[in-house]
Each structure stands twice: as C-alpha cells, then as structure tokens.
Amino acid sequence: MSLKIAAKTDFSEGLKSKLKDQCTEVLQLIASESENDPHDIIHEIRKRFKKTRGILRLIRDHISFYKEENAFFRDEGRRLSAIRDSTSIIEALDNLYGLYEDQLYKHTFGQFRDHLTATRDQMTTDLVDGRDVLNVIKTQLSAKCVNITHWPIDIQSFTDLSASIGRVYKRGRKGYAQAKDSKRAEDFHEWRKRVKYLRYQLDLLHRIWPGFLTFWEDELHDLSDYLGDDRDLFMLETEVEKNRNQFSDPESYQLLKSLINYQRLKLQADALKLGKRLYHLKPKFFTELLRAAWEAFDSEAEPV
Structure with a gap:
C-alpha cells in the first residue's frame, strides 16, 4: 500500500494515519492466517514493519520516543526473519533456474531445492505452529495500534523533517560508496536498507512535488530490487556451500555456484550504475531541494 498523503490532509495527521494503517494491516494479516499461505503473510508483515520504521526515521528528530519505537518494530520483525530468509532463498533459486531454464535439465537442482523446502517447512512448523509466533506479535502489537493515535506528532514546517531525511540520504550515499569500494555482500545489504527508507520517505512527501518524486521513487524501487535480488542470491550461495552433499552430482553444484556468481555481478553492476545517479547530490543540496x-506546496495551498 502506498504511503502517499493526500494534498488536503494535515501532514501530521497523515503520518499518524499511515503509521496506524501499517499496524492495523499486520493484525489483519495475522487474522487471515488460516486462509492464506503463511509465507506470504510473513513477507507482508515484515514489509509493514519496515515501512513503519521508515516513517519513524522521517520524524526521528521531532519525537523523543524514536529509539524505543524503532527497536520495538525492529524486534517484532526479527521474530520472522529466519522464515522469510528461507523463503527468499527458495525464490532466488527458482528465479535463477527460470533465467536459464531452456539450457538446463528440468530437475538439475531438484534435490537441493527439496532440502531447502524441507528445512523451511520445519522452521515454519516450529515457529508458527509450535511457538505460535504470529499470535505473540498480535499480542505485542494490539495496544500499539491504539497508542499511535495519541503520539505527539506536530510537523509545522520542513525544518522538523530536514535533519532526519538528510541523514537517511547521507547514509545511503555513504552506503553506495562503501559497497562500490568493498564489493562485500554485507555492504550491499546495508545500502539496501538506506535505499528502502528513503523510498518510503519520498512516498510520504510525494504531494510536494509529484512528478519529480514519482521518478525518484520508481528509480529507488528498481535499485532496491537489484540489491534485494543480490542479497537473496548471496544467502542462496551460503546455503549451497553449507549443503554440498545435497546435490546429486558435483557438476550441478559447480554449475549453480557459477550461475549465482554471474548473476550477482550483473545485479551489483546495475545497482552501482543506478546508485551513482541517485546519490550524486550532496545531502545539503538534496534536503534544500525538498x-x-x-x-512551494505550502504557498500554493494558502488561500489567495
């Protein structure tokens, strides 16, 4: 769901509404557990928590309770991270196979995929069924949905946001430079987090410059996808190394490693090319542009 705030809506109330929406949607997703794939639900819940943290980062210098609330939503998301990662690894394998399907035998990586699926399913049974983790999250979150309405958010001008969004852009710019220099998987992953937070924040600010910010949001979305796919392939590569004995022959093991390496290099090159464009501006210039x-938006909204 979009985080865009309507032009005629008070910005502070719009922020609280978007925060409450994320919270409410998580509870609705949990309530639909018996009707939907638990892995889809887990993916959607984690997305809502990440959006919530992106919103909180936009107002972190305006609120006194940022650290407490950010830690809360971070920790709730972490309850599901292992299951989500296991699903992402399977999806990465399927996507990679799809790219080269015409050149591969149908079950080239079948034994390894069966192992990944069995591991993921056991993890799901242990956490979702055994420990009832979704209901734990529901219990933790229910009161939060009510409290958000009363959070003292009162944005009077862009100055209330400038330091926060400038920090997110600056850290994304630093993340780009770090990933470009090191080529380390951890650095690309950290950069992706900053990219996603910036995308969410520009979505919230969309109304102040729709044409320009739509372009930036779309480009950031593409960048996030490149980095996310690279991260999933890195996790897949790790599982390949740990489970060499789950391949039917040495050739399929080596083939998968080679395909992963080739695709990761391509994704990283695409990400760095796009990152160079999006993070070219100095942070101060970026915030002054916003x-x-x-x-200008405020002056247009004032009665003549």
Missing part, C-alpha cells in the same frame, strides 16, 4: 518543494 525544502523548496515543501514551501
């Missing part, structure tokens, strides 16, 4: 758009 400030000018905010003030």
Whole structure:
C-alpha cells in the first residue's frame, strides 16, 4: 500500500494515519492466517514493519520516543526473519533456474531445492505452529495500534523533517560508496536498507512535488530490487556451500555456484550504475531541494 498523503490532509495527521494503517494491516494479516499461505503473510508483515520504521526515521528528530519505537518494530520483525530468509532463498533459486531454464535439465537442482523446502517447512512448523509466533506479535502489537493515535506528532514546517531525511540520504550515499569500494555482500545489504527508507520517505512527501518524486521513487524501487535480488542470491550461495552433499552430482553444484556468481555481478553492476545517479547530490543540496518543494506546496495551498 502506498504511503502517499493526500494534498488536503494535515501532514501530521497523515503520518499518524499511515503509521496506524501499517499496524492495523499486520493484525489483519495475522487474522487471515488460516486462509492464506503463511509465507506470504510473513513477507507482508515484515514489509509493514519496515515501512513503519521508515516513517519513524522521517520524524526521528521531532519525537523523543524514536529509539524505543524503532527497536520495538525492529524486534517484532526479527521474530520472522529466519522464515522469510528461507523463503527468499527458495525464490532466488527458482528465479535463477527460470533465467536459464531452456539450457538446463528440468530437475538439475531438484534435490537441493527439496532440502531447502524441507528445512523451511520445519522452521515454519516450529515457529508458527509450535511457538505460535504470529499470535505473540498480535499480542505485542494490539495496544500499539491504539497508542499511535495519541503520539505527539506536530510537523509545522520542513525544518522538523530536514535533519532526519538528510541523514537517511547521507547514509545511503555513504552506503553506495562503501559497497562500490568493498564489493562485500554485507555492504550491499546495508545500502539496501538506506535505499528502502528513503523510498518510503519520498512516498510520504510525494504531494510536494509529484512528478519529480514519482521518478525518484520508481528509480529507488528498481535499485532496491537489484540489491534485494543480490542479497537473496548471496544467502542462496551460503546455503549451497553449507549443503554440498545435497546435490546429486558435483557438476550441478559447480554449475549453480557459477550461475549465482554471474548473476550477482550483473545485479551489483546495475545497482552501482543506478546508485551513482541517485546519490550524486550532496545531502545539503538534496534536503534544500525538498525544502523548496515543501514551501512551494505550502504557498500554493494558502488561500489567495
């Protein structure tokens, strides 16, 4: 769901509404557990928690309770991270196979995929069924949905947001430089987090400059996808190394490693090319550009 705030909506109330929406949607997803694939539910819940943290980062210098609330949603998301990662690994394998399907035998990686699926299913049984983790999250979150309405958020001008969004852009710019220099999987993963937070925040600010920010959001979305696919392939590569004995022959093991390496290099090159464009601006210039758009939007909204 979009985080866009309607032009005529008070920005502070819009922020609280979007925060409450994320919270409410998580509870609705948990309530639909018996009707839907638990792995789809887990993926959607984690997305809502990440969006919530992106919103909180936009107002972190405006609120005194940022650290507490950010830690809360971070920790709730972590309850599901292992299961989500296991699903992402299977999806990465399927996507990679799909790219080269015409050149591979139908069950080239079948034994290894069966192992990944069995491991994921056992993890799901242990956490979702055995420990009832979704109901644990529901219990933790229910009161939060009510409290959000009363959070003291009162954005009077762009100055209330400038330091926060400037920090997110600056860290994304640093993340780009770090990944470009090191080529380490951990650095690409950290950069992706900053990219996603910035995308969510520009979505919230969309109304102040729709044409320009739509372009930036779309480009950030593409960048996030490149980095996310690279991360999933890195996790797949790790599982390949740990489970060499789950391949029917040495050739399929080596083939999968080679395909992963080739595709990761391609994704990283695409990400760095796009990152160079999106993170070219100095942070101060970036925030001043948004400030000018905010003030122009405000002046347009004032009665003549």
